[in-house]
Amino acid sequence: MESKMLTNFRSRYKVECKIGEGSFSEVLKCKDKTTGKYVAAKQLKKQFKSAQHASDVPELIAMRKLTTHPNILHLLESHFDPLTGKVTLVFDLMDSSLYDMIKNRKKPLAEARAKNYLYQVIKGVDHIHHHGIFHRDIKPENILVKGDLLKISDLGSIKGIYNRHPYTEYISTRWYRSPECLLTTGYYGPKMDVWAIGCVFYELLTLKPLFPGSSEIDQVARINNILGTPSSRLMAKFKKHKSRNISNFATKQGTGLNTLIPFITEAGRDVLKQMLVYDPDQRINIRRLIDHRYFQDYKDLEAFQKGLALSSSSVSMVDGSGTRVNHTWKNPALLSYLTSERRRKKVPVRVKKKPATKSKRDEGPSEKQVKASCSSYPVPVHHQSTVSNARSLARLPQGASTSSVPAGDNLKAISHPALPFPKKIESHTRPHATRSLRVGVGPSSQVQPKPHQSNPALAKLKDRLTMRVQAMRKGGSTVQTKKSTGGPPPRR
Numbered sequence: 001m002e003s004k005m006l007t008n009f010r011s012r013y014k015v016e017c018k019i020g021e022g023s024f025s026e027v028l029k030c031k032d033k034t035t036g037k038y039v040a041a042k043q044l045k046k047q048f049k050s051a052q053h054a055s056d057v058p059e060l061i062a063m064r065k066l067t068t069h070p071n072i073l074h075l076l077e078s079h080f081d082p083l084t085g086k087v088t089l090v091f092d093l094m095d096s097s098l099y100d101m102i103k104n105r106k107k108p109l110a111e112a113r114a115k116n117y118l119y120q121v122i123k124g125v126d127h128i129h130h131h132g133i134f135h136r137d138i139k140p141e142n143i144l145v146k147g148d149l150l151k152i153s154d155l156g157s158i159k160g161i162y163n164r165h166p167y168t169e170y171i172s173t174r175w176y177r178s179p180e181c182l183l184t185t186g187y188y189g190p191k192m193d194v195w196a197i198g199c200v201f202y203e204l205l206t207l208k209p210l211f212p213g214s215s216e217i218d219q220v221a222r223i224n225n226i227l228g229t230p231s232s233r234l235m236a237k238f239k240k241h242k243s244r245n246i247s248n249f250a251t252k253q254g255t256g257l258n259t260l261i262p263f264i265t266e267a268g269r270d271v272l273k274q275m276l277v278y279d280p281d282q283r284i285n286i287r288r289l290i291d292h293r294y295f296q297d298y299k300d301l302e303a304f305q306k307g308l309a310l311s312s313s314s315v316s317m318v319d320g321s322g323t324r325v326n327h328t329w330k331n332p333a334l335l336s337y338l339t340s341e342r343r344r345k346k347v348p349v350r351v352k353k354k355p356a357t358k359s360k361r362d363e364g365p366s367e368k369q370v371k372a373s374c375s376s377y378p379v380p381v382h383h384q385s386t387v388s389n390a391r392s393l394a395r396l397p398q399g400a401s402t403s404s405v406p407a408g409d410n411l412k413a414i415s416h417p418a419l420p421f422p423k424k425i426e427s428h429t430r431p432h433a434t435r436s437l438r439v440g441v442g443p444s445s446q447v448q449p450k451p452h453q454s455n456p457a458l459a460k461l462k463d464r465l466t467m468r469v470q471a472m473r474k475g476g477s478t479v480q481t482k483k484s485t486g487g488p489p490p491r492r
Contacts, residue, residue, distance in 0.1 A: 005051045009079035009088050013041065024156065029093065039076065040093045047085035054080045054087045062155040065131050071124030073144060073153040094151060098200070099140035102207055111264045113148075114204040119298050120150040121200065125193050126286045133158045134189070138196035139173045140203060161190050166241070174219055175199065175209050179230070180280045182220050184241040191280045194289065198275030205261055210276075220249075223278075228254030230278050237279075267294040 013030040019040065020027045028041045048054040063075045077090040098117070109117075121143060128135055135142075137157040144151045159167055166186025171177075178195035180188040202210040210226075213219025224230075229249040230238070257273055271294040277283040284292075291299075 005054060005078045005080045005087075007051075007080060007082060009041070009081065009090075013039070013090075015041075030090075038093045040091045042089045042091065044087045044089075046087075048080070048087060049085065051080040051082075054078075057087060057156075058158055059089060059154075059156045062128075062133060062158045065133060066128065066155075067131075069124060069127040070149070071120045071151055072127060073151040091153070092151075094144035094146045096145055097141050098143040098145055098150070098204075101145055102140055102203060105207055108207050109204050111205065111268060114201065115268065115294070116148065117150055117204055118197070118201045119295055121152065121197055122286065122289055122295075124150070124152040125197065126290055128152070128155075128158070129161065129190050129193070129286050132161050134161055135193050136171050137173065138193050138200065139176045140200055141173075143200070172196065174216065175212055177219065178280065179220070179223060179278055180238070182216055182223075183238045187241040189280065191283050191285060194275050194283055194286060198272055201272055201275070202261070205264060210260075224249060224252055224254065226254045226257065226260070227276065227278050228252055234279050265294075267292075270294070 012033060014033055016029045016031055016038070018026060019029050024046065025042050025044045028043060030039050030041045031037070032039065044057065054060075060075075060078060066072060068074060073091050073094070075089060075091055079088040079090070080086075081088070108114075121138075125135060125138065135152065135155065135157065136159055137154060138152075142152065142154040144153050157171060166184075167188060169181075169186045172181060172192065176196040176199045178188065178192040181192055199210050211219060211222045213222050229252045235249075257276065258269060261269060261272065271289070271292050274284040274292070275289065
């Protein structure tokens with residue numbers, strides 16, 4: 001809505017026809033000359049001196065207080081004509097009013113549809129009450145319809161909830177006026193809207209007004225015929241601010257509402273009875289009315305839609321060019337269908353498999369581990385050539401330590417891709433591992449290394465080393481024999 005009043009209504013809009021007329025205004029169907037859009041223009045009959053005076057129109061004040069709501073007619077623009085002094089309010093165009101729909105029907109609405117309309121009206125009125133004002137003129141003529149969507153209109157009678165009493169005594173249309181409006185001099189509140197909603201709900205179900213009084217006295221009598229006469233306590237409360245309509249009613253038991261609407265559900269009858277309670281203090285308020293069990297299915301649907309909006313509000317799709325596009329679906333039913341389809345199909349998700357990694361037990365020893373392992377088994381300097389020759393023969397991998405190599409069973413400590421590094425070397429093998437390469441020294445020279453069964457290459461290497469050691473031993477004994485048999489004596 002424009003915050004400033006415009007002055008170009010005649011130049012911008014073309015008037016097509018008159019839609020309706022009331023005591024204070026007439027409604028015109030107009031067409032925007034620029035966009036071609038049809039709108040409803042409400043032209044007030046009252047004349048104003050200036051745009052500043054016109055901005056104090058109650059309906060404009062209400063629209064400034066209210067935020068946008070799907071069940072309240074949205075004000076698009078406001079115009080002031082300085083030549084005629086008239087104010088025109090531009091709204092969205094609706095199909096018809098609830099009154100026209102009821103009048104043109106031959107069969108009553110199904111309860112499910114009437115319940116849907118009722119819930120929308122309650123939501124709209126709750127929004128109005130939440131902003132500290134109440135409508136004061138709820139009736140079928142002021143509820144507009146477009147398809148299955150309802151919008152509350154005509155906020156010209158609004159009043160602040162926290163304003164001081166008394167309010168205007170003659171307010172609201174008689175058939176929808178609450179008992180406190182009829183029996184007091186303006187001492188009523190926002191619960192009068194709840195009473196009016198109950199009357200509208202009954203009319204949706206039966207296509208007939210519930211209390212069609214011909215006068216205010218007749219209106220009170222019709223209410224008493226159905227609900228019964230009020231208690232003496234309630235009458236005493238009304239008499240504090242009594243109006244001319246109050247009198248000492250003869251005690252009467254009402255027929256009740258159950259006999260009038262036996263065809264609807266028990267929850268539907270209960271919600272209607274709670275809206276049409278004689279005493280305003282005992283009547284249900286608009287907030288508790290929304291939470292009534294009759295509307296639980298709507299509450300569940302709203303919670304579901306809210307959950308979808310938070311978790312799955314966008315659906316990722318790929319267009320023809322291969323570009324990924326995110327669509328935000330405004331239609332909750334479509335979004336629900338898409339998500340359920342995806343759940344049903346259970347599309348497999350491709351997960352990148354991590355490359356298989358060897359466990360520490362399967363890995364061969366690192367160069368660091370080989371060096372650390374071999375450093376505790378020093379080989380004498382005069383035998384380094386033997387180890388070097390053995391390494392060259394076996395073609396050991398580069399990086400293995402040449403200064404210290406274990407022998408015997410511990411030859412498996414040499415780094416080889418197919419051999420695991422031994423975690424623990426038994427203590428009783430350590431001295432033999434050191435002495436096994438010492439030629440001709442002590443009994444350890446008789447120890448023969450066991451052949452390795454699992455690796456033929458290593459077994460072959462060990463055999464060659466053994467043969468080399470035996471050859472060296474043979475050479476040593478020959479030298480000793482020669483020395484004993486003859487030759488020059490050793491130099492001292």
